[in-house]
Amino acid sequence: MxxxxxxxxxxxxxxxxxxxxxxxxxxxxxxxxxxxxxxxxxxxxxxxxxxxxxxxxxxxxxxxxxxxxxxxxxxxxxxxxxxxxxxxxxxxxxxxxxxxxxDATKRTYEYQIHTKKNAFEADDSWQYGLPLRTDLMNDACKILFEYTDFECFSKTNSDVNTFNCSIQEAFWQQSEDKLLFTISADRFLRNMVRAIVGTMINIGLEKVSLDDFRKIIESKDRSQAGFSVPAHGLYLTKIEYPYIK
Missing domain, CATH: 3.30.70.580 (Pseudouridine synthase I, catalytic domain, N-terminal subdomain)
Structure with a gap:
């Protein structure tokens, strides 16, 4: 059984x-x-x-x-x-x-950032204090829906048959000194979410434009994308199956 x-x-x-x-x-x-x-x-x-x-x-x-x-x-x-x-x-x-x-049809991850030093969240959220343009970061989220091949965000030398993922939702939310990124897809590549967040941080800093973001995705080259944010801010929050409610 x-x-x-x-x-x-x-x-x-x-x-x-x-x-x-x-x-x-x-x-x-x-x-x-x-x-x-x-x-x-x-x-x-x-x-x-x-x-x-x-x-x-x-x-x-x-x-x-x-x-x-x-x-x-x-x-x-x-x-x-x-x-x-x-x-x-x-x-x-x-x-x-x-x-x-x-059999999983949907997986959801969250990445948590706190913008001010917090002694109680140091191990469970990434502290990042520079001001970010979250409006531009949310515009970048919309660009993700235009693509299915995300090799540029995958850990190099990953043993996978395809780099295709169907992203179903992606958005940033800010509340006081907390910043939360949520993303859902049918599957994720190794290091994918942390690389997306790192790249979007550069967009929020206005170091990378939205046009550059498209070029990064189309390059299929991990070295073109941004840094990988620390692991301790990342959470797998939900997995969905057709036969489990």
Whole structure:
């Protein structure tokens, strides 16, 4: 039988989602906890990979187990067993062919910036104090909808078959000393959101024009795009599936 596990984690203490040699990962931590509690070797497969230091307010992964079990009781046991920076919300029974990665229809990320020093947000949001033209940054968001190939924002030497992504929404919001970027797509490339944010920071500084932004995308060259903003401001916030409400 196949199950989806729905969870959240703070990525500060982990070397990303994916199992890494000689480094602590969220996937490995969950594998160990499930294997101990279910008394069987469990290997979960996530909806995607988050880099070291990136957080997830909602993540899904699937695993197989031969028999049924009390899902609510296992959620309670997992939350007692796991470290405080990983929280399990729910376990869903799904059809045997359901796939956490390939069946996701929409993924949403947020990037959080605080513009004044804040002792309580230093690890969870990026501090950036220079004034930014958010109107120009939102104009750049509209340009993203004109394209599907985003190789220019992908980590170099990425092992992917296509650089095409269908961006469904992208916008900036500012409230007092907080700046929030939200972006949704069917899929994302490695480092894509952090590279988009870094490039848009340069647009907000008026170092890069909107015409330049189009040329960057059309170049398909990562070196033409902006810097990659720090990981600790990035959050995977939502993943959608046709069979999970």
């Amino acid at each position: 196949r199950y989806f596990i729905e969870l959240a984690y703070k990525g500060t203490n982990y070397h990303g989602w994916q199992i890494q040699p000689d480094a602590k990962s969220v996937q490995e931590t969950l594998n160990k906890a499930l294997s101990i509690l279910l008394k069987s070797e469990i290997d979960i497969l996530g909806a995607g990979r988050t880099d070291a230091g990136v957080h997830a307010k909602q993540m899904f992964a699937h695993f197989d187990f031969d028999s049924d079990f009390d899902k609510e009781k296992l959620v309670h046991k997992l939350n007692s067993f796991l470290p405080k920076d990983i929280a399990v919300f729910k376990i869903h029974a799904v059809h045997p062919e359901a796939h956490a990665r390939f």
